[in-house]
Amino acid sequence: EPEVTQTPSHQVTQMGQEVILRCVPISNHLYFYWYRQILGQKVEFLVSFYNNEISEKSEIFDDQFSVERPDGSNFTLKIRSTKLEDSAMYFCASSVLSLSSYNEQFFGPGTRLTVL
Amino acid sequence: KQEVTQIPAALSVPEGENLVLNCSFTDSAIYNLQWFRQDPGKGLTSLLLIQSSQREQTSGRLNASLDKSSGRSTLYIAASQPGDSATYLCAVLDQGGKLIFGQGTELSVKP
Numbered sequence: 274e275p276e277v278t279q280t281p282s283h284q285v286t287q288m289g290q291e292v293i294l295r296c297v298p299i300s301n302h303l304y305f306y307w308y309r310q311i312l313g314q315k316v317e318f319l320v321s322f323y324n325n326e327i328s329e330k331s332e333i334f335d336d337q338f339s340v341e342r343p344d345g346s347n348f349t350l351k352i353r354s355t356k357l358e359d360s361a362m363y364f365c366a367s368s369v370l371s372l373s374s375y376n377e378q379f380f381g382p383g384t385r386l387t388v389l
Numbered sequence: 390k391q392e393v394t395q396i397p398a399a400l401s402v403p404e405g406e407n408l409v410l411n412c413s414f415t416d417s418a419i420y421n422l423q424w425f426r427q428d429p430g431k432g433l434t435s436l437l438l439i440q441s442s443q444r445e446q447t448s449g450r451l452n453a454s455l456d457k458s459s460g461r462s463t464l465y466i467a468a469s470q471p472g473d474s475a476t477y478l479c480a481v482l483d484q485g486g487k488l489i490f491g492q493g494t495e496l497s498v499k500p
Binding site for chain 2: 329364385
């Protein structure tokens, strides 16, 4: 069964460093998303992406964040200068459809980012 | 702004019991509602998706209902098993196509 994959599973970095989190969405999906979950808190939406453009972004997704689909399979989230408060589990998701009741988002296993 | 709330925050039941998890949302303008399972430190596994025009969905021992007008959904788990122990998350798909999550119900099923 097709699934969303994410690498690495755990990333430790120093404050101020750049990190890139990688995702391979399900192959026939067209819409891609990043969410994050700070320990003990709700899962929060960061950004959605379609046709090589950001569709929507949350207030969290400031100038320190960027997303890219560098090739036909990968979808990346870059944090330019990490802060302590960026420590969280980051989930990638993908879906075939978007603004539809049939939009079912499939999630990857997550990357745990620890900023020291 | 859409808010999703789940009660209870935690629930402990003996094996074999039937149980109900509750989810409420403030804005009825949703495309669908999804229930997810999350094991500790792990990703999100989709359990059921209820489209906005549907009233319920069933998968095995799970049954989810949706009352969009009152902003409520329930997840019914029949004959609970220790393997059902996990956190259950409810999420609504808003008009922008993003999921808004509740804080989850942590379920523990004791043998």
